[in-house]
Amino acid sequence: MNVYKKNEYSNVANPLTSMSIQIFLYLITKTPLIMKKLLVIFSFLPICVPFSSLMADGFQIPQQSTKSTAFGGAFTGYCGDASTAFYNPGGMNNLHGQNFTAGIIGLFPYVSVQTPATANITQTSKIYTPIGLYYVGSFWNSVRIGLAINNQFGSSVSYPSQWEGQYIVQSIELKTYMFQPTVSYQICKQLSVGAGFVYTFGTFSDTKAIPVASSQYSNGEASLSGNGNAVGYNVGLFSKIWQHGNDSANNQLLQIGMSYRSGLPMKVSSGNVSFSQIPASLATEFPSSENFSTQVNMPAVFTAGLAYKFSCCKNWDFMVTYDFNYVFWNTYDSLHFNFTNTNTPSQGFHYNWKNATAHRFGAEATYMKNYSIRMGYYIDNTPIQNGYVSPEIVDANATGFCLGVGIKFCQHYSVDLSYLRSDFTWNNTTWNNPSGGSESLAGPDFSASYHRIVNMFGIGVNYQF
Secondary structure, three states: OOOOOOOOOOOOOOHHHHHHHHHHHHHHHHOOHHHHHHHHHHHHHHHHOOOOOOOOOOOEOOOOOHHHHHOOOOOOOOOOOOOHHHHOHHHHHHOOOEEEEEEEEEEEEEEEEEOOOOOOEEOOOOOEOOEEEEEEEEEEOOEEEEEEEEOOEEEEEEOOOOOOOOOOOOEEEEEEEEEEEEEEEEEEOOEEEEEEEEEEEEEEEEEEEEOOOOOOOOOEEEEEEEEEEEEEEEEEEEEEEEEEOOOOOOOEEEEEEEEEEOOEEEEEEEEEEEEEOOOHHHOOOOOOEEEEEEEEEEOOEEEEEEEEEEEEEOOEEEEEEEEEEEEOHHHOOEEEEEEOOOOOOOEEEEOOOOOEEEEEEEEEEEEOOOEEEEEEEEEEOOOOOOEEOOOOOOOOOEEEEEEEEEEEOOOOEEEEEEEEEEEEEEEEEEEOOOOOOOOOOOOOOEEEEEEEEEEEEEEEEEEEO
16 A cells, blocks of 8 residues: 655756756856865765764754854844855855855764653664855855755664564664755845755665564564655845944844745665565565665745844844744655565555744854854744654654854854753653554554653854955
């Protein structure tokens, strides 16, 4: 039974794609040799950096730069460094000259699961290191060109092989790498718009037990792995809608921004699956190796944000920011694996995720324009409904606190540091097998309580000339 619903984005033509590719090719071929070398380096770095993560927002990673993390992710109306290419392409005109931002984040997760039969099952955790590499450059008075490379989605989960939820998951991992050439145009002094083309490459792996017993083993095991790609776009609008006081001093300034990142349906067309510990009588249904196909739908995100900057005393500047996120998680309604061997029982899960919102708040105090202290807070609503809470992705309505500092060493260089902590407990949740156990690989229903803690540290470097 195929429970996968066709993704609404898969056949949408994108008029922004060809324009963005032309701009990106121009950037590669017409800029000076040193710029070419930097872009080539940026293009290969993420492939060499291992990534997976365990955060809120389903399997989305909203924290895509060190500075924005310290603001709680409220960056769409601020547009204060080159990561603007990701957060709001229209805000790239808020930057001048050539701007580079590079950062890495270390996530330290802890997840424990309590079931009616077991007091505590600790999820196997490791340190995850998503990266962000960004460039925004000024080439004409009204035009900015940018490049964003980051890891916007990811998930990694691992449990003991014989644990109670082994038929749902033993281990699962999704890694993504996004490449986004971007251009922005200033329509007038108060308004600019931008757009980018997004190419995504991802890898996927999944291991779980299957309920077939033999004289030697209590169950079989399935291991799936594959890779795929997807294309999408990112558009944004930025406006300095109100300003009071001296322009150079920026006594009072109100900025707003909006952005929309399209959904990314990543197709895995020829993955590999191996079955082990299978009784000989079932070898035709579960061969030692075969292929599969699936599609992982990464959601669209709409964001509206504002930033208010003011100076109320000598040598001090202040900034407060707010972002509202609306994430279209309803496209992640199910996940189905189609096997090349028609005798292999189908494998499918209904997730029935709902669209979700988040509120993000940030504040900054800057002394002598060189030393900044930042703090942030966010309220994140989970897309997962009770009855669909799976140990594959541990998520719940959550809040997070963020802190950060920024130091500008000279006219060209600055460094940012950030820290985030999130902690939640979700008691008495259920995973109801939507097929009532009729799909032989799906296993029985599962009830549990979850406790998750995430500590995240980030460091970023900015270069401007």
